[in-house]
Amino acid sequence: MxxxxxxxxxGTALVIGAGGGLGAAVAARLRDQACHAQVLALGxxxxxxxxxxxADSFEPAARWVDAACGAAQAPLRTLVVATGLLHADGRGPExxxxxxxxxxxxxxxxxxxxxxxxxxxxxxxxxxxRGRVRAGFLSARVxxxxxxxxxxxxxxxxxxxALNQIxxxxxxxxxxxxxxxxxxxxxxxxxxxxxxxPFAKAGLRVxxxxxxxxxxxxxxxxxxxxxxxxxxxxxxxxxPW
Ligand SMILES: NC(=O)c1ccc[n+]([C@@H]2O[C@H](COP(=O)([O-])OP(=O)(O)OC[C@H]3O[C@@H](n4cnc5c(N)ncnc54)[C@H](OP(=O)(O)O)[C@@H]3O)[C@@H](O)[C@H]2O)c1
Numbered sequence: 001m002x003x004x005x006x007x008x009x010x011g012t013a014l015v016i017g018a019g020g021g022l023g024a025a026v027a028a029r030l031r032d033q034a035c036h037a038q039v040l041a042l043g044x045x046x047x048x049x050x051x052x053x054x055a056d057s058f059e060p061a062a063r064w065v066d067a068a069c070g071a072a073q074a075p076l077r078t079l080v081v082a083t084g085l086l087h088a089d090g091r092g093p094e095x096x097x098x099x100x101x102x103x104x105x106x107x108x109x110x111x112x113x114x115x116x117x118x119x120x121x122x123x124x125x126x127x128x129x130r131g132r133v134r135a136g137f138l139s140a141r142v143x144x145x146x147x148x149x150x151x152x153x154x155x156x157x158x159x160x161x162a163l164n165q166i167x168x169x170x171x172x173x174x175x176x177x178x179x180x181x182x183x184x185x186x187x188x189x190x191x192x193x194x195x196x197x198p199f200a201k202a203g204l205r206v207x208x209x210x211x212x213x214x215x216x217x218x219x220x221x222x223x224x225x226x227x228x229x230x231x232x233x234x235x236x237x238x239x240p241w
Contacts (some may be wrong), residue, residue, distance in 0.1 A: 010035075010036070010037050010074060010077075011036055011037060011069075011074045011075045011076060011077030011078070011128060012036060012037060012038050012039075012040060012065075012068065012069045012072060012074045012075065012076045012077065012078075013030045013036040013038070013039045013040070013076075013077065013078035013079075013080070014039075014040045014041075014042065014065055014076060014078070014079050014080070014123065015027040015030065015039065015040070015041050015042070015080045015082060016042045016043070016050060016079070016080070016081045016082065016083060016119055016123070017042075017043055017081060017082035017083035017084070017138075018041030018042060018043045018046065018082070019043035019044065019045050019046070020043070020082055020083065020084070020193065020194070020195070021191065021192070021193025021194055021195065021209045022082045022138060022188055022191060022193060022209050022212060022213060022216075023041075023043065023080070023082030023083070024209070025208075025209035025210050025212065025213035026080050026082055026213040026216065026217065027039055027041050028210075028213070029210070029213040029214055029217055030078070030080075030217065033217070036074070036077065036078060037072050037074035038068070038072050038074055040065055040068055042061050042065070048060045048061050048064050049061070052083060052110060052111050052114070052115025052116075052118070052119075053107075053110055053111070053115075055118065058118050058119070058121075058122045059122065061122070062122040062123060062126065065123065065126055066126055069126065075127075075128035076123075076126045076127050076128060076133075077127070077128055077131070077132060077133050077134070078133075078134050078135075078220075079123055079124070079127065079134070079135040079136070080135075080136050080138070080216075080217075080220070081116050081119050081135075081136070081137045081138060082138045083111060083112075083115060083116065083138070084111065084112055084138060084140070084195060085107065085108055085111035085112055085156075085195075086156050086195045086196075086199075087195070087198060088107075091104050092198070093152065093153035093154075093155065093156050094152065094153065094154045094155060095152050096152070097154070099154075100154055100155075104155060105154075105155045105158075108155035108156060108159050109155070109158075109159045109162065111159075112156070112159035112160055112162070112163055113159045113160075113162035113163045113166060116137055116163055116166060116167075117166045120166060120167075120170045124170060124173075124174055124183070127174070127177075127178065127181065128178065129177055129178050130178060130180075131178075131180060132180055133174075133178050133180060133181040133182070134181075134182045134183075134220050134221070134223075135170075135174070135181070135182070135183040135184070136183075136184055136185075136186045136216065136220045137163060137167045137183075137184070137185050137186065138185075138186055138188055138216075139160050139163050139164055139167070139185040139186060139187055139231065140156070140160045140187055140188075141187045141233065141239060142156060142157050142160065143156075143157055143159075143160025143161045143163065143164055143185075144161070144164075144231070144239055144240050144241060145161055145241060146240035146241055147239065147240055161241075163185065164185045164231055164241060167183060167184065167185040167229070167231075168185075168229045168230075168231075170183055171183035171184070171228045171229035172229060174228070175225070175228055175229075179225060180225050181225065181228060182220070182223045182224070182225060182227060182228045183228050183229065184220070184223060184227065184228065184229070184230050184231065184232055185230070185231040185232070186216055186219065186220065186231075186232055186233075186234070187231070187232070187233045187234060187239055188212045188215075188216055188234050189205070189207060189212060189215075189233065189234045189235075190204050190205060190206050190207070191206065191207050191208070191209055191212040192206050192207070192208055192209065193209055212234060215234040215235065216234055218236075219232055219233075219234060219235075219236045222236065
C-alpha cells in the first residue's frame with residue numbers, strides 16, 4: 001500500500017525506549033526527517049531516566065517533557081513508545097505451561113503493559129489538544145488473540161494483548177480531548193534487535209531497525225483519525241485483536 005511522505009508538524013516528538021534497537025532507530029529517523037521542531041528521548045539511561053519498573057520515575061520525566069515543549073514553544077505532537085521485554089537475565093518466553101512463573105510473568109507485564117499504561121497516564125495528557133497528534137505503541141503480532149495458532153510465549157503474548165486493550169481504551173479517551181488524534185498499537189515485524197536476536201530463525205524475513213523505523217513512522221503518519229484505536233502492522237495492514 002503506498003504511504004504518504006511525512007507531514008511537517010513543527011511540534012515536539014517524544015520517543016520512550018529510545019535506547020532500544022527500534023527506539024533508537026525511530027528517534028534517529030525522526031531527527032533525519034526534521035519535520036518536528038525537536039525530538040526528545042527517554043529511556044532507562046537518559047537524564048531524567050524513565051524506568052517502567054520505577055513508578056516514581058514517570059512524574060519527573062513528564063515534567064521534563066512538558067518544560068522542554070514549553071521552552072521550544074513546540075507542543076507535543078508525536079509520541080512513540082518503543083519499550084518491550086521478551087527475555088532478560090537468562091529468562092525468556094515460556095515454551096510450555098510448565099515454565100509459567102509468577103515473578104517472570106509479573107516482570108513481563110510490568111514492562112509490556114503496566115509501564116505503557118503509566119506512560120498513557122503521564123504523557124498522553126501532554127499531547128496538543130488541537131490539530132494533528134499521533135501516538136504509537138509498539139506491540140507485537142503475537143499479542144493478537146485471534147492470530148494465535150502456535151501457542152507458547154504466554155507472558156509476552158498476554159502482556160501485549162493487555163497493551164493492545166490499554167491502547168484502544170486510551171485512544172477513545174484521547175479522541176474526546178482531540179478529535180484529530182491518532183493512537184494505535186503497531187507491530188514492527190521481525191527486526192534485528194537484541195530482543196529478537198536469540199529467536200531469529202533461518203528463513204524468517206528479518207529487517208534492520210532503520211528500515212523498520214521508516215516503515216513504522218510512515219504507517220503512523222499515514223493514518224487518519226478514523227483509524228485511531230487500531231492495531232496495525234509495519235506495512236499498514238490492520239491486524240486482528
Ligand atoms: N525486534 C522485533 O523483532 C520485534 C517484533 C515484534 C515486536 N517488537 C516490539 O518492538 C518494541 C521494541 O523492541 P526492540 O526490538 O527495539 O527491543 P530492544 O532493542 O530490546 O529494546 C527494548 C526497549 O525496551 C526498554 N525497556 C526494557 N525494560 C524496560 C524498563 N524496565 N523500563 C523502561 N524501558 C525498558 C529498553 O530500554 P533500555 O534502552 O533502557 O534498555 C529498550 O528501549 C518492543 O515493544 C517489542 O516487543 C519487536
